[in-house]
Amino acid sequence: MLIDNLQYANWSEKIFRQMREGGVDAVHVTVAYHENFREAVLNLEQWNRWFERYPDLIMKGQWASDVDIAKAKGCTAIFFGFQNPSPIEDDIGLIEIVHTLGVRFMQLTYNNQSLLATGCYEKEDTGITRMGRQVIKEMNRIGLVVDMSHSADRSTIEAADLSARPIAITHANPYSWLPALRNKKDDVIRAVTKNGGMIGFSVYPHHLRGKSACTLQDFCEMVARTADTFGVQHFGIGTDLCQDHSDSVVEWMRVGRWSKEIDYGEGSAAAPGFPPMPEWFTDNRDFGKIENGLLAVGMNAEEVAGIMGRNWYRFYEDNFTPEK
Amino acid sequence: MLIDNLQYANWSEKIFRQMREGGVDAVHVTVAYHENFREAVLNLEQWNRWFERYPDLIMKGQWASDVDIAKAKGCTAIFFGFQNPSPIEDDIGLIEIVHTLGVRFMQLTYNNQSLLATGCYEKEDTGITRMGRQVIKEMNRIGLVVDMSHSADRSTIEAADLSARPIAITHANPYSWLPALRNKKDDVIRAVTKNGGMIGFSVYPHHLRGKSACTLQDFCEMVARTADTFGVQHFGIGTDLCQDHSDSVVEWMRVGRWSKEIDYGEGSAAAPGFPPMPEWFTDNRDFGKIENGLLAVGMNAEEVAGIMGRNWYRFYEDNFTPEK
8 A cells, every 4th residue: 555645746647647657545635835715625626627537547535445445446546635724714614614625634834823833934933823722623523634744843742732633744854864944853753653643754855865865775764763763653655746846836835925025945046946856756656666765774564564555544544534 | 204495594403403393304404695605615614513513403414315314313414505606606616616515406596697597587588508508517417406496487497408417496386376486387397397306395475375374275285286287206395494584684685795776576665574474384393284284185195205305305315416
């Protein structure tokens, strides 16, 4: 079973076919960065059209069992997520609405302060807000997973502790391996994993030691070491693959409508665009290389199966349905 | 089995308890008159809160099987419908979105010309529009039922003929019994029923001969005669019960935001508000009177069971799921 728990590509038949070639059973795809509710719904409508048009390649994923159905049919289950809470606006009732529409992950922040928590690019981190506490409770009730990938440390630790159900960091790596604002310090990883949460290892170059030049072996050794430290069952893959996008898209991700000035985020004025992917992972056909790389650094078959999909599958089983 | 296929009350615990006292297994409730998409979603959010608050009294209805589930649990299944296509705006992709959110009926017009068809209060009826044809096809694909209760004759006949699946008139009576703009001429009833469609008999006084003074016997004789003429299997109940609303609500229904001037619709300057209900039907506890009245005018037990719920149930079974 192969699950990638974060991609945001410029979706096309070509990419869906690459998912099939790569044997990818499920992908969690981003359907909003800065969109309000109505705009996020337009993105869901676009996905409905793709589901209608490519039924042999993709299907809508809502529950863990849809991964099995996709596997049996030979297509890829697509699970929706928001990288920002902007689609729920200031309306807690929209949590159940977006869950009904199939959304299964929601970041409480995207780099900046939100109505709910503090993003990882803010100078001060004041933790979970008044609305944030209400929203976490409602997300727990409904089965919408709290994702803190782009959140600041204190906010993330508070979210992990406040949430009655496990939370996720869908795409990031340890700060101890590469000290980037988006990577996670050990305290953060510990808070998430000790509460049953999951972390997806990213292959986005800004999260890799050596960036685009990072070697497969270095990446796999980092995975094995982190799994060893915090418990392998808490880790999976969340590549953050942003395939086939023009650089204007990474600008939209970084700036949305919130600034009139350019903000380079993880990039710089000298390198404002998407960084080149490492040569060992450029599209959905490359998961086998990671799998073999993990075996090569000494992880056993069961551990590798967990990292490559089984751990996310188990997390989906426990966390997408309403609270009992 | 008891199904009322149209109500729009000022919902409250009191009314939900009356549904239980009346043994009502399912109600199709109106969730939009003039609302745009976002506003209609706010109404769905309000229903989610009622479902959360009163799980022993009501549950969300999505499929015919939910009527059985509600019956077994001793609560009432609530099915959603729009009396106007305003919530899908000019966006055909919203049809699948609102169906995913549980909407099962949508009127193509509410009295006025819409983007899709002509309403029953317009002087000229130009039939189904270009967008209307696309929308009917998409509604057929998805399993959202075309409802022509407030549409003009030609538009209704065209909709019945264009639609690949049966359509509905959820709440109206025969024009031959009471010649009101909202009641349906025999040609219209024939077009709907010959294509497998359903019509719900209304007890809203403006649709009754003698209005609020209409007798139960006169109403039941009309039902029996109409069923006899067009086939009993095509008929059910759609009371149009608008319980506990202030008169400002009927003004909103009639005028929405489309006019600065008052339009009295079925009312008049002398009687602008909701008319008093007939003494034999004032709330959800009164369905037994209609049932007994139908038996009293000579309908047999099977026919009456069909009218009181079985016929709508069969229609739900066939028409709420996506096209095979």
